[in-house]
Amino acid sequence: MIDLQIIPFAIISIIMIGSSIMVVKSKEVVHSAFHCVIAMMSAAGFYVLLSAQFVAVVQILVYVGAIGVMILFAVMLTTRNQEVE
Amino acid sequence: MAIIEIYDLIMHYLVIIFATNDFAPWIRGVLGGLVIGAVFGGALVMVYLERKFLGDMQSRIGPNRVGGRFGVLQLIADAIKLFTKEDIIPAKADKWLFIGAPIVALTSGFLMVAVIPFDLLVIKGNEYAVAVSRMDISILYLEAVSGLAIFATFMAGWGSSSKYAVLAAFRNVAKMIGYEIPLGITVISVAVMAHSLDIVEIVEAQSSIWFIIAQPLGFVVFFIALLADVGRIPFDQTEAEEELVAGWATEYSGMRWGLAFFAEYLHAVVGSFIVTLIFLGGWNGLPIVGNLYIPGIFWVIAKTIMVMMLFIWIRAALPRYRIDQVIDIGWKVLIPLALLNLVWSTIIGLLWA
Numbered sequence: 001m002i003d004l005q006i007i008p009f010a011i012i013s014i015i016m017i018g019s020s021i022m023v024v025k026s027k028e029v030v031h032s033a034f035h036c037v038i039a040m041m042s043a044a045g046f047y048v049l050l051s052a053q054f055v056a057v058v059q060i061l062v063y064v065g066a067i068g069v070m071i072l073f074a075v076m077l078t079t080r081n082q083e084v085e
Numbered sequence: 086m087a088i089i090e091i092y093d094l095i096m097h098y099l100v101i102i103f104a105t106n107d108f109a110p111w112i113r114g115v116l117g118g119l120v121i122g123a124v125f126g127g128a129l130v131m132v133y134l135e136r137k138f139l140g141d142m143q144s145r146i147g148p149n150r151v152g153g154r155f156g157v158l159q160l161i162a163d164a165i166k167l168f169t170k171e172d173i174i175p176a177k178a179d180k181w182l183f184i185g186a187p188i189v190a191l192t193s194g195f196l197m198v199a200v201i202p203f204d205l206l207v208i209k210g211n212e213y214a215v216a217v218s219r220m221d222i223s224i225l226y227l228e229a230v231s232g233l234a235i236f237a238t239f240m241a242g243w244g245s246s247s248k249y250a251v252l253a254a255f256r257n258v259a260k261m262i263g264y265e266i267p268l269g270i271t272v273i274s275v276a277v278m279a280h281s282l283d284i285v286e287i288v289e290a291q292s293s294i295w296f297i298i299a300q301p302l303g304f305v306v307f308f309i310a311l312l313a314d315v316g317r318i319p320f321d322q323t324e325a326e327e328e329l330v331a332g333w334a335t336e337y338s339g340m341r342w343g344l345a346f347f348a349e350y351l352h353a354v355v356g357s358f359i360v361t362l363i364f365l366g367g368w369n370g371l372p373i374v375g376n377l378y379i380p381g382i383f384w385v386i387a388k389t390i391m392v393m394m395l396f397i398w399i400r401a402a403l404p405r406y407r408i409d410q411v412i413d414i415g416w417k418v419l420i421p422l423a424l425l426n427l428v429w430s431t432i433i434g435l436l437w438a
Contacts, residue, residue: 065228072236
């Protein structure tokens with residue numbers, strides 16, 4: 001019988017790989033920033049699976065709460081794609 | 086005191102179930118559902134109290150038609166109205182960000198609820214915290230999860246493709262960067278004084294003296310930063326009605342707007358719980374009641390309602406700051422004061438231990 005932990009691990013891995021690919025592939029820079037945030041949060045999920053709760057919470061606090069907001073703050077100052085007009 | 090005896094009996098059986106099925110998932114689920122329902126109800130109570138008391142303070146009547154003289158059913162009428170309204174997504178909106186924003190806002194609120202303890206029961210020498218989940222680092226977790234609410238505002242603001250919403254989102258991010266820091270530093274100074282990052286132990290450390298007395302400066306800084314964090318009136322530049330229509334929620338309609346609005350009140354309720362737990366002694370009662378036994382959950386809820394009333398009072402009493410004044414206060418006043426409080430609490434905490 002396989003270890004049941006493989007299921008959340010697989011789900012989080014798929015989310016993380018998918019969002020990491022979307023960071024590079026998506027056309028709009030805001031979407032890249034949000035996919036980056038999702039990838040960072042799934043890293044926190046891995047830490048929880050490794051029963052390292054403190055590292056997981058600090059990952060959310062530092063990477064999502066601080067660096068994610070910094071990236072968004074930088075994106076805020078760029079111009080939006082005008083091709084939709 | 087028959088009610089209190091019944092409460093004790095219920096709690097006793099709850100603890101027996103807990104103890105026999107240690108961490109049984111369905112018990113956690115039931116307790117989680119109860120707590121979510123309670124906080125939902127708390128947010129509704131806050132909306133009602135706010136409308137009624139604001140009415141009183143501004144010499145108006147407030148809701149007085151639906152459900153008798155005091156308008157108790159007004160919220161239900163509003164909810165029905167919101168549910169039946171048309172759900173509009175603007176043609177130029179960024180659809181996924183627009184849809185995701187209220188969901189992220191509510192998720193962040195409910196994740197915060199998960200670690201809030203309501204009482205600590207000691208039965209046969211074992212301690213049981215009445216909380217959905219008891220973590221060793223719950224105060225740090227609260228800090229981390231409350232930070233996610235910024236993304237909701239940003240998603241809504243950017244996704245709406247409206248100049249008012251974008252301006253509100255910009256203001257919110259700029260404000261949050263400044264105010265998360267004093268909030269974090271004051272929380273850390275509380276943790277230094279209590280020698281723990283666990284909220285249950287922080288409350289237990291206040292059994293002799295509440296932290297509002299041990300570090301009054303920290304309380305003031307934390308309360309102001311919290312007001313900014315939940316976007317209540319002296320700091321509600323993100324939805325300043327006179328300047329930005331309805332801020333980041335301008336383009337929302339129907340139940341989506343309802344969820345965004347509700348998430349805001351949820352954050353305010355959770356914020357009042359945090360103030361109660363880390364500064365106002367949580368379930369440690371006042372000595373004035375003497376030998377009369379009052380359950381801890383009663384103290385927590387009574388103090389939380391007091392803090393909510395303080396929020397409403399401040400909203401009625403104070404005007405709104407300009408955005409540059411807000412940023413100035415955050416960086417030039419609150420952060421130095423928070424650092425000063427950290428030094429104070431480190432010295433006092435070391436002497437006190």
